Each structure stands twice: as structure tokens, then as C-alpha cells.
Amino acid sequence: MRTVTDWLRDAREAGDAAESERCLDAAAALAQHCYEWRMILAALFDLQAVAPGKMAELAARTVASARLAGQVNAFCEVAELHNDVLDDSDGARQALQTGFETLLQRDTRAYEWALLAEGFLDTLDDEAGARRCLDEGREVALRSRDAGDLVSVAEPLDRLGDRPAALAVVADAEALLAAAPSDALFGEASAVWSIANAWHELGSPEAAQRLLDDATQRAANAEDALSFARAWHSHDDSPGVDRALSRAHELATNAEEWLDVAETSRATDRSESTVRAALDRAAAALADSEAVMRERVAAAYYHWLGEDRLGPRGVVPEALRVVRRGLPGFPGTPAPLFDWLRTRVSREVLQDIATADYGENEADNLAALEDIWTTGLVPRQLAWVPHEVLALRRWSSGQDVDHVERAWCCALLALDDEDLDTVAAGLVDSCLALGAPAPELAEQFLAWICQTVDASSDGEPGAPPVSGLFALLLLRAARDPADPLVPALVSMILESEPDDFYTRSVVADLWADLATRILAPLRQTRPDIDDVLNRCVR
16 A cells, blocks of 8 residues: 555655656645645655645645644744745745634644744744744643643743743743642642753753752652652753652652652663662562563563563463453464564564664663563563554554564554554554465464453453454455355444444554455445445445
8 A cells, every 4th residue: 555655755766846746646645634744745845846836735735734633833844845945935924824823713732832933933033923922822821720831932932032031931830830739739740840941941040950859859759759850860960860769769659669760760870779779679569469560570670680580571472361252263362473473573673663762762672572572472561661662663554664563563562452443454464465374373363362352341251343353354355255254254243333443543544445455346246245344434
């Protein structure tokens, strides 16, 4: 399935402007979301041989999408294109003014107004336009009494040369924080951090220190105290970090909080002995029933200190769930696909996955992924590291997708109880692309997921998820449309509660592409297939 990204790559590689424009038109025909229009707009900065009229047309369509989505950055980027590439300052001003009018009609946050103010300054050096935006943003934050949001207008005010006004905004934000109910005072640690950063950036480090000192002393729970430790660290204040960690030690009460203390100690460059002391407290606080937390503490010992303690850091896939329901005709097991993919994943694939979050926590992500890869054991519940990078890579699409990588990510997420609506389509598409035996192994895997997923809130087994059944239908119909299990799957889908997974899913386009390739050709001769498509597509 070709994507907007594929067509934009072709546009950049085209030999002439006419071919670039053809590729841009193809990209535009696929664009449904504002982020896709912003991708098209970004490509225009690299394709300055494209006719100005075509650029203006695509910019106008980006503005139309931005108005629907309320996407402030898009207005600013359109303005930049008009001003810097098309030499059209009037068009730039119109784009920014449309952004202003759009925000007026929406429920907004101050930071959005601050972004638009930056657009007026960066593109047109329009101080009056920027100040109008900042006035609106300030009023929005004051009405909502959102201290963390209010402080976002301070930096643009300082850019305008109005430091007194910027300092006054930060003081107002701190006053809002102090006026919060006593049980919530400084509970919003992120707001404290934002305000401290603003004081620091505006040349008042003593005010930042005073605020963080007060917040650290008043921290009501370990989570807030650890947030302040990271804030102190961002200001290169080691004594402040130590004070906040000391407060967290006073407040931590269970294994999870002590593990967080250890993690923050490591992130703020405390000594190995400090990290070990917190991990030891986490281990001592573990209850026998805390299998997930035991694995996480064991992983911390192993990855941070090189110590193999507290037992295994995961289990074989089959041990992650219990079978809750039958699925006649489908022998369910997760191991064959998991092991088949594991032998095909390379360290280079793991490295690529580990960098998915802009390189954040790359080394830790790689270590966690390698642990699963080498041991064949999966944590009962994936921690943020590596869950986030797996979740990001499962969205891979287009002609250049690495199907082994995407299938591996989707499989691990499915084992972690991720919604099948968002992972099953990618798993099916990649396994079909990889060829035999992957589709058959994917059937076994997804059948096991359908048999084990907790689909009911009342303790009863419940029905298998419709998206899982639909994925099995795609795999079996792709193999043999005449297989008697195809109508059996259709019946199960039609007898299930209505589910709009097909249209609401983030990967709705991929579900649609799979259905178009595999099921749509059967509609005219298979009324049952026609019925299930009508039911799911609606």
C-alpha cells in the first residue's frame, strides 16, 4: 500500500518539476489528516521548482485541514512557505490571521496562542500580531486558572523585549499555584517545573531555586518529589537533586515507588551505591503476589547493575494468559510465530526500534529488547521502556516498511494486551508480505489471542474481539477463500456485538487496504463476504 510518505519521496527524487507535481497530487489524494498535509507542505520547501500556483494550492488545502484540526503549527508553516518560498507576505499574513480566527472559535490553551505568536514573529516580525496572540493566551490561562499553561506566554513576551511583562506573567503563574486548595498545593509538579524553568530563562535563578525548594519540602508523595529531583537536575543543581531524592526516600512506601526512586537516581547521575540502595528497598518491599513488579525490579538489577537477582525477568509467551474461550477449527498458540520472528530479527532491527522515540532512552530500550530477543522471555507487562518504541514502530507503513520489524513489534504489543484494533492489521499485512509460513503462524498466534483476551468486564469469558476475528478471516481467505472456516468466521463476526474497529482505528487505512485486496474481489460471488464487509465498513 503506497502512502503519502512514499509519494513525497518520489516527488523529491523526480527528475523534473512536472513529475514532482504528479507525485504531489498523488500524495494529496491520499492525505486525510492534518499531519499528512504538513508533510506535503514540508516537501515543498525542498521542491522549489514546483510551480508557485501548485504550491499555493497545496498550502490552501493545508490551511483548510488545519482549520478543522485546530493545528496551530500548520498555520505557521503555511505562512513560512508563503513568505520565504513564494515571496508572498500577504499570503503569509492571511495564513496567520486564519490561525488567529480559528483559535478564537475553539476551546484553546495558552501554549497554542504562544505558538501562533512565535509564528507572527518568526515569519513577519509582526510584534503587534504576536502581542494580540499573547494577550488572548494570557486570558485563556487565567480563566482556567492553569498555572503551567499561563507560563508558556512568558518567553514570547521576552522576545518582544518586554521582560517586565514576562516576569509578571511568571509571578502570576506562581500566584495561581499558591492559591490552589491546600491538598493540591504543588501537586502539579509539572507546573512547578515549568515555572521554575521560566524564572531561570528570564534571568532569575534565585526565584527558580526558591520555588523548587519550597515545592520539594511540600511534596506530598514520592512521584512529585522525584519530579522535582529531575527539575533540579535540569538546572544543574546537584544539592537540589539530593534534597529532592531525600524527600522521596521519606515518602516512598512500596516496591513501585522505590523502583522509581532508583530510576530517578540513575537518571540524575547519582552513584551506583545510591541506585543499589533504592533497588534493595524495592526488593525488600515486594509482596509474593507482585509478579510484574518482581520482574521489573529484577530487570533493573540486571540492566543497571549487571546483577542477575530475583529470578527471571519474564515468562514464555504461553504463560502470559489463560485460555478463556474456544475457537473451533483454530489451534491457538503464540510460540511458533514468536520464535519464528525471533530468529529473523537482527540486532540492527532492534537498534532501529530502540531509536523510534527520537533516540530517547535508546540504550535502555535496546537492552530491554535484546533481553526478550536473547532469552525468549516476555515481561508480564511491558514497561514504558521498551513499550513506547514498540508502539511507535508498529505504525510503520509504505513501500519501505521492514515487515519483520513491524510484525515483531505488533506481536509483542499483542502479547502485552494492546488493543487488537491497532496491531492486528499490521501483523496480518506483514506476515502476508513475509510469505509462508508466516501467515499460518500468524493465524495460530491471533487465534490464541482471541482465545485468551479478557473481552468482558463481568468476569465471564465474553466473545472474542471482532478485530481479531476479522484478522483471522483475512488470513484464511487469503490462503483459500473456499475453506469452510471462512464462512464460520463470517458467522462469528456477524453474530458479535457491532464494533466500529474498522473505521475508528488509527490504522483504518490499512484495514481497508487489506479488505480491498483480499475480501472485496469475493463480494459478487460470496454474499456472506458482502454481508461482513457491509457490517464492518458501514
